[in-house]
Amino acid sequence: MSHPLDRQPTAVLALGDLLDTRPSESYLAGHDPRAANIPLEELAVRVHELPARRASLRVYDDPPVRARWARSRLRARGFEDVAVVEASDRTAWIEGPSRVRLWSPHEWLVQALPLIEDSPTGQRRALDLACGTGRDAVWLAMQGWNVDAWDVLPDALERAADRGRRCGVSIQTRVVDLEPDALGMVSGEYDLVVGFNYLHRPLFEWIQRAVRPGGWLVYETFVEPQRIVFGKPRRRQFVLQPGELKERFAFWDIVRYAEGPSGPRRIAAGIVARSSRKPCP
Known part of the structure; x- marks a missing residue:
C-alpha cells in the first residue's frame, strides 16, 4: 500500500484556451485534444468553468454559427478577446472526455x-x-x-x-x-x-x-x-x-x-x- 506522502496528483488536466461548444455526444465522439467542452446550451450555467474575463478564448463549433452565438454570449459576460476558429486537422482528434481545463486557481x-x-x-x-x-x-x-x-x-x-x-x-x-x-x-x-x-x-x-x-x-x-x-x-x-x-x-x-x-x-x-x-x- 502506498504512503500518503508518495501520492501523485489524482487528475491531470492541461490548461487550455480552446472552447468546443458542440453537444457532449459530438465532443465525446471526436475532438481536438487541446479543447475543453462546454455545450452552447449549458454555457450560462457553467460560467464558473471559464477563465478570467481578461483571458483570450478560441471557440469552435459545427456549424460555425453556433460558435458565433457562443462568442456573442461570452462577450455579453465581459469576455472581450474571443475568436471563432475552424476545426483543426481531424486526423489528430481524440475520443472521450476532456483532458483540458480553461480555468486556473489563484x-x-x-x-x-x-x-x-x-x-x-x-x-x-x-x-x-x-x-x-x-x-x-x-x-x-x-x-x-x-x-x-x-x-x-x-x-x-x-x-x-x-x-x-x-x-x-x-x-x-x-x-x-x-x-x-x-x-x-x-x-x-x-x-x-x-x-x-x-x-x-x-x-x-x-x-x-x-x-x-x-x-x-x-x-x-x-x-x-x-x-x-x-x-x-x-x-x-x-x-x-x-x-x-x-x-x-x-x-x-x-x-x-x-x-x-x-x-x-x-x-x-x-x-x-x-x-x-x-x-x-
Whole structure:
C-alpha cells in the first residue's frame, strides 16, 4: 500500500484556451485534444468553468454559427478577446472526455504549493475558506490533497462540487457562515488552510487554532491602497492595512510574503507561513 506522502496528483488536466461548444455526444465522439467542452446550451450555467474575463478564448463549433452565438454570449459576460476558429486537422482528434481545463486557481496558491512540505502525519488535509465555486479547492484535490471547501452560498458550493466531478476529483463541501461562533472550537485539524479575497479579522485567530503544528497557511486578499485607488471593496473593514497580515502571523515561520500590485486592478497582501511545531498554549 502506498504512503500518503508518495501520492501523485489524482487528475491531470492541461490548461487550455480552446472552447468546443458542440453537444457532449459530438465532443465525446471526436475532438481536438487541446479543447475543453462546454455545450452552447449549458454555457450560462457553467460560467464558473471559464477563465478570467481578461483571458483570450478560441471557440469552435459545427456549424460555425453556433460558435458565433457562443462568442456573442461570452462577450455579453465581459469576455472581450474571443475568436471563432475552424476545426483543426481531424486526423489528430481524440475520443472521450476532456483532458483540458480553461480555468486556473489563484496564482499565489500555484506559487506557494512547491514551498509546502507535508505534515508529519502525511494526511494532506486542507481547508479552503470562502471557497466560492471551488477553483482553488478542486485544484488542490487534483494535486492529491483531501479538501474541505466552505462557503456561505449553497449554489456556489454546488458548482464547486460539480467542477470537482468534471475534473475527476471529489471535495467535501459545507455551508458555513465564516464567523467564529459558527466555526466552533477547532484545534489542529488541518495541514493546510487557504483563503483568497475574504477578510474577517477574527478569523485569523481561528486559523491559528485550526492548523496543525507544522501545518501551513496560504492566504491573499486586498490591502490598502486597493480601496482608495480602485474603489472596491468599498468598506474599509474588508481591506487589510499595510503590514497587517504579516503582523497577524508574526509568530509563524513566514516563508513568503508579498504586498503591492498583484494583477490588473488588484493590490493585495499574500502570505505563505508555517505554524509553530509546538502546540500553542
